[in-house]
Amino acid sequence: MKKPYLLITNDDGINAPGIKHLWQAVHKWADVAIIAPHNEKSGSGLSITWTKPLHIRPFPWEKETPAWSLNGTPADCVKMALAVLLEKKPDMIISGINRGSNSGRTVLYSGTIGGVIEGVLKGIPGIAFSFSDFEDPPVAVTEKYVFPIIRHFLKNPLPEGTLLNVNFPLNCKEGVRGVRIAKQGKSYWKEAPDRRLHPEGAPYYWLGGAWGSVHEEPDSDVALLEQGYIAVAPIHVGELTCKQTFEKFKNLTEKDLA
Numbered sequence: 001m002k003k004p005y006l007l008i009t010n011d012d013g014i015n016a017p018g019i020k021h022l023w024q025a026v027h028k029w030a031d032v033a034i035i036a037p038h039n040e041k042s043g044s045g046l047s048i049t050w051t052k053p054l055h056i057r058p059f060p061w062e063k064e065t066p067a068w069s070l071n072g073t074p075a076d077c078v079k080m081a082l083a084v085l086l087e088k089k090p091d092m093i094i095s096g097i098n099r100g101s102n103s104g105r106t107v108l109y110s111g112t113i114g115g116v117i118e119g120v121l122k123g124i125p126g127i128a129f130s131f132s133d134f135e136d137p138p139v140a141v142t143e144k145y146v147f148p149i150i151r152h153f154l155k156n157p158l159p160e161g162t163l164l165n166v167n168f169p170l171n172c173k174e175g176v177r178g179v180r181i182a183k184q185g186k187s188y189w190k191e192a193p194d195r196r197l198h199p200e201g202a203p204y205y206w207l208g209g210a211w212g213s214v215h216e217e218p219d220s221d222v223a224l225l226e227q228g229y230i231a232v233a234p235i236h237v238g239e240l241t242c243k244q245t246f247e248k249f250k251n252l253t254e255k256d257l258a
Contacts, residue, residue: 004154006030007090007119009077011098011111013040014059014069018097021139022129025146026094027063033086034059034067035077044073044111046118056080074115082122091154093119096129099137101167103221104187107235116163117237126163127153132170132225141175142168145230149179161238169225182231185222187213
């Protein structure tokens with residue numbers, strides 16, 4: 001099999017350990033290019049930069065892997081890689097490995113996911129990887145799963161407009177129970193603002209958050225992660241129209257609004 005050409009990005013920044021782990025997991029079996037934000041851009045989702053210029057800087061990497069940092073978001077990184085930096089289209093965009101899971105509704109805020117969506121919207125399949133562990137991620141356990149997942153979905157292509165959201169469970173240094181295809185869960189981070197007082201007297205807030213767990217189906221990513229499985233959730237972003245609503249109101253005209 002010809003070596004695939006992979007573009008790596010993340011939202012934790014070019015210096016984050018997770019992006020190094022992702023590169024280590026794939027570079028022996030793939031040709032790789034890297035572009036990532038210069039600083040952490042967690043929570044940036046699919047946002048892009050309009051209000052300031054973008055600066056691309058070469059970044060030294062091992063094995064002569066071409067790498068760059070960008071003063072923008074993950075979506076900016078993918079846009080600039082495809083429009084400016086890369087001489088050919090990558091076979092897949094991979095993102096991460098994120099510090100903290102992207103299970104449940106957190107995908108709607110995730111810059112890790114946003115970078116992959118940007119590629120999917122341009123017809124390039126993508127996979128986002130995340131550790132549930134915030135500290136001391138279990139690299140030795142998870143690394144052996146990363147490229148086999150990529151290889152499988154290169155051989156068995158995802159439908160157009162679809163990405164994969166892969167999360168590794170907590171405390172899997174002792175091993176994982178296996179890999180399962182999952183539904184994207186519905187749990188989310190609830191607001192828990194931390195009110196603080198500025199020395200001049202005005203209050204300010206850190207948004208903060210508390211995990212708002214809801215009833216989850218047994219095959220959701222949230223439930224499978226709790227059982228110790230690697231959760232692989234396919235997410236479709238190619239069609240945003242609610243077809244049920246479109247069909248119900250497709251004959252609506254201004255006369256119906258009178």
